[in-house]
Amino acid sequence: MRIDLNADVGESLGAWRIGDDERLIPLLTSANVACGAHAGDPLTMERTVRIAARHDVAVGAHPGYPDLVGFGRRELDMAPDELEASIVHQVGGLLAFCRDAGVQLRHVKAHGALYNRAARDPVVAESIAKAVKRISPSLVLVGLAGSELVSAGRAAGLRVAEEAFADRAYESDGSLRSRRLPGAVLHDSDAAARQALTIVAEGSVTSHDGVRVSLRADTLCIHGDTTGAVEIAKAVRSALSAAGVEVLALEA
């Protein structure tokens, strides 16, 4: 048994800080670095890539809607050609910092409202898959397990990683519980660790109302911007190690 452990990082902007990347990144196997559209200025991108490089953590791009004030959490109705060009641009900017730091860019994972839209909208999913392929056909596309984005990535001939969440509650239909509803986020590190282990070891998750749902995942996400992200990451790693699960980056 093996699993990748990822988090969204580099989501600061100039003087504004979100997340404790120095402490969180060493606990990950994959770091999704914000690309300047929803968060992340050039210097933050550069520093974040270097932290990941120093700890030998796989670097991925984390493109989002171009909307700083909304932190990429508001849907923006971009035309397919606009969205494709935006993603090529965002990932290209990050790629320059990867080459500069001597590391390979390994994967691409969309952020926030773009991630959610791509999970259910095949047109948006296809735009993302096409953009990723244009940048490099050897990039791994990360998407919500079982989503339209996963299908679009496979149809485009990309390697795809299906993602599940250690610290988010699920509905009984396997979808993520909306952040607008109570109990959507697991703040307790033990609960997150238990959920992580169930997903990896049993291929299922227990929904917030007690239903067991099948779920297979190649990578587990920890939210870097929540309080206690570092503690959750530690708890998840400990639980996985104790159960004999190897925590390894996605295969290229």
Added chain:
Amino acid sequence: MRIDLNADVGESLGAWRIGDDERLIPLLTSANVACGAHAGDPLTMERTVRIAARHDVAVGAHPGYPDLVGFGRRELDMAPDELEASIVHQVGGLLAFCRDAGVQLRHVKAHGALYNRAARDPVVAESIAKAVKRISPSLVLVGLAGSELVSAGRAAGLRVAEEAFADRAYESDGSLRSRRLPGAVLHDSDAAARQALTIVAEGSVTSHDGVRVSLRADTLCIHGDTTGAVEIAKAVRSALSAAGVEVLALEA
């Protein structure tokens, strides 16, 4: 005798248009494409690179200060590490569109206030040279002939191209006449063509007050955003051809 002919292009932003890139680019040998900081959104960058690719015109990056409303024409007091990271980021974004279009990125030329600052400020010049070298040591750095940027580029071991202006008036000390003064810009295509020819064939330029100034240039700039840019470019090319000057892109 040979010379490169360049212009700043891709300086539109969404619905706002500046320059007639479709008609101007085919007349150039080098196109400096705006990178999203002072002008140019991702879709504009993509389209501009493709126009240049279609006409076999060498593509360069044209990074500027991050200031859309000021069009990169206002100095912004960025720290050296901020400036370096910004240039790596801007050029990296463009590079993605070059790879996508199957063309090589050939040169980097700073825009507006950044170009002018780098011509006289060795600290800013060094930041630009270092950023360009970090992206690729085989890129050509374009700078005002005889400027600090040219020196910084050489000191960094980069290939450097010295630039002169077909359509800008010069002062008797060899500096460019400030745009705030009358007669700073040559709108007459014949006058621009004559100045271009004098620079290339005689290695000198006549200042606005009649003084002959020595000047050697590897590349001549036509301003893409002035009315009549296309006519000026045509007149310059005709004059150079008639005089037996080869108009060729910078050597890699």
Added chain:
Amino acid sequence: MRIDLNADVGESLGAWRIGDDERLIPLLTSANVACGAHAGDPLTMERTVRIAARHDVAVGAHPGYPDLVGFGRRELDMAPDELEASIVHQVGGLLAFCRDAGVQLRHVKAHGALYNRAARDPVVAESIAKAVKRISPSLVLVGLAGSELVSAGRAAGLRVAEEAFADRAYESDGSLRSRRLPGAVLHDSDAAARQALTIVAEGSVTSHDGVRVSLRADTLCIHGDTTGAVEIAKAVRSALSAAGVEVLALEA
């Protein structure tokens, strides 16, 4: 018979120009001035208000989604409190230039994707109506004739002006023909003038496929960003004058 004639103006951004406000504004009775979110920087706002003041044209605010690259033409999924605050902020910024120029702010008309969304979405319509009322209950709210925004404005106790378009084609159900379809925009000034006159004098419009549709309007819009806007405005004014229609700003 009377009608107001409005256009969207002040939609330049720094060095980028859209529209010929100096020539168009004197032909209007109401000028909708962009507020910096989808277009318009502070200096453009200041200058546009002063042009309107000089020609005694009523000034209104033209708030849009905060999206310069998309020119406010892409829907952005803002929460109601975000949208309300954004509109209060945008209109407040313009109000400062109105007071400075010694003119009253008379009306508010949403831009682009926000206008279209508010025409059909009662939640967005209510947010706009509430924001306008918070700024001043004596402002006139302009909305598409017969739309949700008109209803929301009335429900909020605001004076409402229903708008029709001189230079846009209509569908047989009274909606505007989508800009993605051929024939959506009338570029012929005579056709626009005829449509304007039919709307005002007969209370109806002929759809692009020949159906007569009832339509009552307090104000007619000319698109300031189309080529020929000045010619269309002149033709519309002539046709209305010749038919004895008074062209007057909305009543306060």
Added chain:
Amino acid sequence: MRIDLNADVGESLGAWRIGDDERLIPLLTSANVACGAHAGDPLTMERTVRIAARHDVAVGAHPGYPDLVGFGRRELDMAPDELEASIVHQVGGLLAFCRDAGVQLRHVKAHGALYNRAARDPVVAESIAKAVKRISPSLVLVGLAGSELVSAGRAAGLRVAEEAFADRAYESDGSLRSRRLPGAVLHDSDAAARQALTIVAEGSVTSHDGVRVSLRADTLCIHGDTTGAVEIAKAVRSALSAAGVEVLALEA
């Protein structure tokens, strides 16, 4: 003896938080609210004004250079008309939230690099003074004690408040010690309280190298974005109260 106690607040941006405004504002007599250019989105502006209104703290505008990534701490070479228009726009946006909350806007204090530039550059100082007067001649202009901005405000006929800093070290010539040098910021709340008291009660401050410098101040600034701002504000208020100094907002 009386003094005003101010801090810069509302400097969050969407999901990014700076400062603990809910706890800090009640300890102030004047709150300088960021206006969206260097920090502060519309919803943050609205909420910050409401916190101040609830605690009966005087509201002022805190305009800065339009540079989110640089947090307004990098000089931007704006032309005088651009700067004036930007300030009118920024303050106008805040004014709308003040009217909406039923409070008066009382003062204007520039932020960061703009504050520092205006302290020494008479042209920038004059632009700020003119902009403030255009918005309302009854606004109080806050500037560094003894600076060019104070002179420009007086020359424009504005009421001026001279500012000193409780938590910043001074040089022996009365200028602020640069943030790039060690010891520029006082993190110890007792030290800040002692400095505040010396300024108010003795009209002087002891420089970082032990020289006593004369200094008169109408208002004392606490930096809202430093750790311990709330503790410093409490210590300063206690020390002032114990010494019989009245802490009151600036007189209108």
